[in-house]
Amino acid sequence: MSQPANDIGSAGLEVENTDMSGCEIAANDIVKLTHDKLSTEEVSMSVVCPSCGAVSLFIGITRNSFEGKKVVELEYEAYIPMAQSEMKKICWDVRLKWPSVKHIAIHHRLGVVPVSEASVIIAISSPLRSESLEAVKYCIDTLKATVPIWKKEIYETEDCSWKENKECRWAGSREK
Amino acid sequence: SLLQVLVLYFAKSAELAEVRSENITVPHQVTSLQLWQELVRKHPRLAAIRDQVVLAVRQEYASLGDELLILHPGDEVAVIPLSGASSFADIYG
Numbered sequence: 001m002s003q004p005a006n007d008i009g010s011a012g013l014e015v016e017n018t019d020m021s022g023c024e025i026a027a028n029d030i031v032k033l034t035h036d037k038l039s040t041e042e043v044s045m046s047v048v049c050p051s052c053g054a055v056s057l058f059i060g061i062t063r064n065s066f067e068g069k070k071v072v073e074l075e076y077e078a079y080i081p082m083a084q085s086e087m088k089k090i091c092w093d094v095r096l097k098w099p100s101v102k103h104i105a106i107h108h109r110l111g112v113v114p115v116s117e118a119s120v121i122i123a124i125s126s127p128l129r130s131e132s133l134e135a136v137k138y139c140i141d142t143l144k145a146t147v148p149i150w151k152k153e154i155y156e157t158e159d160c161s162w163k164e165n166k167e168c169r170w171a172g173s174r175e176k
Numbered sequence: 177s178l179l180q181v182l183v184l185y186f187a188k189s190a191e192l193a194e195v196r197s198e199n200i201t202v203p204h205q206v207t208s209l210q211l212w213q214e215l216v217r218k219h220p221r222l223a224a225i226r227d228q229v230v231l232a233v234r235q236e237y238a239s240l241g242d243e244l245l246i247l248h249p250g251d252e253v254a255v256i257p258l259s260g261a262s263s264f265a266d267i268y269g
Contacts (some may be wrong), residue, residue: 079186079254082235148232148256150187 029091030105031084038107043121047103052125056132058140060120062113070156076110076119079148083108086147090139094124097138098131106139108149119151177204179249183215189229189255193219206245208238211253228258 030046044055062074091104102125113119122139126132178201185193193215200218202211208231216222222229231238232254233245247253 077187079184079232079235079256082232082254085235148186148254150257152187 031087035111038118047125054129056136058122064115075152181251184254188257192221
């Protein structure tokens with residue numbers, strides 16, 4: 001397998017790759033940090049390719065409770081350049097472990113993410129299903145362990161008034 | 177010889193230090209532990225996360241210890257709080 005080129009930006013990384021049928025295919029690593037709402041459709045479509053019979057997906061959703069307290073929303077903070085470089089390292093590792101993987105897309109949302117919305121979406125394509133399924137699990141497990149992104153839970157507190165919204169956010173929050 | 181590096185504080189460390197970023201003056205060579213101790217000297221409340229923090233120098237992790245760091249003017253040093261013993265555990269469902 002050829003070596004990935006140096007980074008050309010946060011949007012993607014083109015790699016020349018030859019699949020088992022001998023066709024030339026450019027494999028993409030797509031790493032995106034955004035404050036916009038994430039789109040499962042967009043992420044999964046970005047890894048579709050003609051030779052791939054499988055696209056595997058992981059979606060991380062903000063939950064509505066933690067330790068019995070009701071979570072109103074989560075706020076994600078990142079050390080952006082390092083989060084991007086660590087995510088690209090994960091893509092590199094995935095390709096070493098599962099050489100048949102074609103495209104990898106990791107989208108992470110930053111800022112406020114309301115409950116039940118996606119904070120992270122990972123999509124990976126491969127010719128056969130077992131590689132992309134395993135690679136997606138590896139991706140999210142490793143992301144949790146190595147990528148400098150933090151989440152802060154904003155809890156619903158009874159003494160929080162709408163007028164004091166800004167003060168309430170900091171009073172009712174806790175680092176995780 | 178001394179030089180200036182840019183320290184970035186994230187998450188809990190930014191709340192404790194009450195600052196998001198600042199320039200500090202450090203020696204060209206310093207251990208990661210010494211660098212941390214200098215940050216605590218400036219912001220004593222950082223001591224609260226001593227057991228749950230690593231540094232990142234030029235965007236590479238450096239755990240607190242005797243590892244000798246070679247610093248250059250303008251290098252970024254980030255304070256990376258950890259939610260668990262060695263990972264950002266349990267961030268996602």
